[in-house]
Amino acid sequence: MTVFSSVPAHIERWLEESSAVSRRAFLKGSGFLVVTLGAAAAAGPFAVETAAQAAGPYPDPDFHQLDSWIVIHENNTATFYVGKTDCGQGTGTAFRQMMADELDIAYDKTTCVMGSTDVTVDQGGSGGSDAIQVDGWPMRRTAAEARRVLVEMAAAKFGVPVDQLAVRDAVVSLKADPTKRITYGELIGGKRFNVTLAGNNIDATTGTAKVKPVQDLAIVGQSPQRYDIPAKVDGTLTWAVDVKVPGMVHARNVKPPTAGARLVSVDESSVRGIPGFVRVVSKGNYVAVVCEREEQAIAAAKQLKVTWQKPATVPFPTSDDLFAFMRSATPTSRQNPAVKGDPDAAFARAAKVVEADYDMPFQGHTAFAPAHAMADPSNGQMTIYSNDMKSYGMRNGIAQFLDMPRDRVRVVWMEGPQGYGRTAADDAGFEAAFLAKEIGRPVRVQWMRNEETGWDTKGPAFAFRMRGGLDAQGNLVALDYDARAADYCHVGYNEPETVLIAQLMGRRRSTPAAGSAGLPSEMYEIANRRMASQVVGLPLVWETPLRTGNLRDPNGPQITFAAESFIDEMAAAAHADPVEFRLRMLSAATTDDSGFRRARSIAVVKAAAETFGWDRRPSPRPIGSGDVLTGRGIAYAFRNQTVVAEIAEVEVNRRTGRVWVKRIVCAHDCGLVINPEALRRTIEGGLLHSVSRALHEEVRFDGEKTTGVDWISHPTLRHADTPARIDVVLVNGDPNPKRPDLPHYGAGETSCKPMIAAVANAIFDATGVRLHRVPFRDARVLAALKAAHA
Amino acid sequence: MRRAASLKGCATVDVAVYDSRMSTITLTVNGRAHTVDVEPSTPLLYILRNDLGLHGPRFGCGLGQCGACAVIINGVAVRSCVTPCSTVRSEVTTLEGLAKGGTLHPVQRAWIEEQVPACGFCQNGQIMTATALLARNPNPTDAQIREGMNNTLCRCMTYYRVQAAIKRAAVDMGRTA
Secondary structure (H helix, E strand, O other): OOOOOOOHHHHHHHHHHHHHHHHHHHHOOOOOOOOOOOOOOOOHHHHOOOOOOOOOOOOOOOOOOOOOOEEEEOOOOOEEEOOOOOOOHHHHHHHHHHHHHHOOOOOHHHHEEEOOOOOOOOOOOOOOOHHHHHHHHHHHHHHHHHHHOOOOHHHHHOOHHHHEEEEEOOOOEEOOOOOOOOEHHHHHHHOOOOOOOOOOOHHEOOOOOOOHHHHHHHOOOOOOOOOOOHHHOOOOOOOOOHHHOOEEEEEEEOOOOOOOOEEEEEEEHHHOOOOOEEEEEOOEEEEEEEEOOHHHHHHHHHHHHHEEEEEOOOOOOOOOHHHHHHHOOOOEEEEEEEEOOOOOHHHHOOOOEEEEEEEOOOOOOOOOOOOEEEEEOOOHEEEEEEEOOOOOHHHHHHHHHOOOHEEEEEEEEEEEEEOEEEEHOOOOHHHHHHHHHHOOOOEEEEEHHHHHHOOOOOOOEEEEEEEEOOEEEEEEEEEEEEEEEEOOOOOOOOOOOOOOOOOOOOOOOOOOOOOOOOOOOOOOOEEEEEEEEOOOOOOOOOOOOOOEOOOOOOHHHHHHHHHHHHHHHHHHOOOOOOOHHHHHHHHHHHOOOOHHHHHHHHHHHHHHHHHHHOOOOEEEEEOOOEEEEEEEEEEEEEOOOOEEEEEEEEEEEEOOOOOEEEEEEEEOOOOOOOOOHHHHHHHHHHHHHHHHHHOOOOOOOOOOEEOOOOOOOOOOOHHHOOOEEEEEEOOOOOOOOHHHHHEEOOOOOOHHHHHHHHHHHHHHHOOOOOOOOOOOOHHHHHHHHHHHHH | EEEEEOOOOOOOOOEEOOOOOOOOEEHHHHHEEEEEOOOOOOOOOHHHHHHHOOOOOOOOOOOOOOOEEEEEEEOEEEEEEHHHHHOOOOOOOOOOHOOOOEOOHHHHHHHHOOOOOOOOHHHHHHHHHHHHHHHHOOOOOOHHHHHHOOOOOOOOOOHHHHHHHHHHHHHHHHHHH
């Protein structure tokens, strides 16, 4: 096998420097696309303009122009330009599959360019697991439209009606005489389509061509290897952290040592002697040091003498006191309870009533690489090289933040550490742009580990109160759900009034965002229910390391932990098998089966149980006598139109408290699957992320700062925790497997949802001890086992 | 050198004093010698990335805890973020140096076959640590893989596929040995 980056460096540089400029000229209709990137993965997806930026402005590519989406090259290859970003799930590969299928071109004759605001349409970047479900549709329709236009061009050329033509692998030929043929490249290579599309918004973008029926899709449903992986394995990928331009300097932040601290003074003389020192920049409580070299900036940020004044009031309780605080706090907002039936009467009649509280701490993104960006202010413009998953929003936010015209600002999206919501509120991009404007030179910013773990956006802590009532037959006839989330002042997407640098500078929204708690997402038929939720705030609202933001499947793992743990508690109270107990409630449902939600729920629960080899019995199992106890637990959930059921098998060491999730089964139905192998890996990642959240992750804090600042003080899942076996079952619709009437739904986040509950339920099955507080670290498990058997 | 600065009523700020004496350092990396003029305690990582233009090793924690910056020196996967450049005496191999004569290392091939990376940012550490592990133990057991890789972190949680790829690479390397 050869090394994949086959383009010599000087050629690559030339391609990089010329491609974005010519792309803009192409989109303006002022010329041919002079640069053809050649077959497949030459430089296309990884191209970056590394020279000082060319003159702007940077207008928005018009999504109503077919040329904004697809370019056919003279060598009969195609490049797709889409407004998404790939957070490591292989969505770029999936987009190529979907568009190549509609265009009728071989997958390996295509490339995909994503997420750079001046050369790709604004589809919002990533978020909500909707890339395939929502954004894939305009991609498919524009590709189908391009095919239609090309076939009509061929028809005119040959002087025959289009129905006498066949298309295969970007070649149009006469059905009657296949020797008469013309390629897409010969028809239009390097030239504009000049076709205007319809649609009131970008998601509705369409031509007149229809997309193919599922039965005619040939590339969708296969598993081509992800195009981005070879360069990540051989070291040739240029990541956002790698971008360098002439004259670039390095910056590091100096964060307040305690939450809410006020800057009193900065002594610049304390670092002036450091070689390469450029400047200290401070505004409000934001402080950064800029040096010529990276290690100099790191040293200067450590050495800078800064005087801070602690706030007069305590910013937040300690993490040990958090849940007592949350339960006694006055909510900042309440959702009207969703009520079905008559819960009070049902509880009064119930044969058995069970109550339980559940606690879920703040959990961080703790991205593998700290926040980073490089901003180039040359030519009176601003280019930000960033891994921001929502690059388009970052461009708008930074233009507002710096008070620059939008068309003078662009964001070049490049690969980075996993997004999962952290880079939707991307602090480093704003900081780099601010510093670049102040210094007048390109500035690269990177946070240090303690900043990222300590100060990134957090998934909100939740305190739940649950109550359930069983009738004499052991049916769940009444359910009370009450959720309380510490989510007041939830930060938005790249907002110039909520990113951290804006907060520290005192530039804030007048009204903090209300935040949200949320309700369980399942299809259970429970005759009498009340579901209520509230949001509470901590004393320090702004400039806090406990600022909340979207964390992968926002609120889903928290809510499903409580909801599906409690369903298990009710099954145990009813002496019912946990699978059978759930199927009973799913089978009893009679309403809201849009999208076959009920039938699909039953199918995934059954598929998970069958794959696992589930033996039907109530939990807990008879408790064993050895040091290591084993058990299994199930949990299930919906997210949007995607449904999952997950079973965890655990070993619990009763001497040490250590929990090992030994085996996982996940049955998953996201409708039409684009790339099964990439999907399996995405699901596995989601499962294990939630295992990490179940076993390890918690944001710890004393009364003034977060105390988890690295991988020792804030642990995450490790190799030793990895399950011995993971089975992913792609159910894809019930009652008929592979039913073609289900469209492609989203799959990035659903598998995160039920896993924490599945682990808790398995621990209960093994030990008879119910854990109500995440994470299930050794000491907490050991204490719970000892308390139960005292 | 460290000293503490404090002011009445304010938080104490711990201050490290930067040693600014520059030295000429010669490093052999991926078969080529390079000379740089830097402060001797500068971590190897920044020289590899910023002076030699190598992007395989990356900054993850700066504390030697995660493995993002791993390089191979004397057959051992070393954390370049906490390795002062002046202490490096032997040849350094980075991710870019694993392939020989345009052919990927069997570990890299296994990584592609298993489609291991998600975002991929940690995979330098996974690949370099696995390569060093297999060099000293060509047939590791599952337990030895877990132990040998345990301090190499991944936040996309690709561990399951990393372990599968290590086993695949072990088989491939055994076949060609």
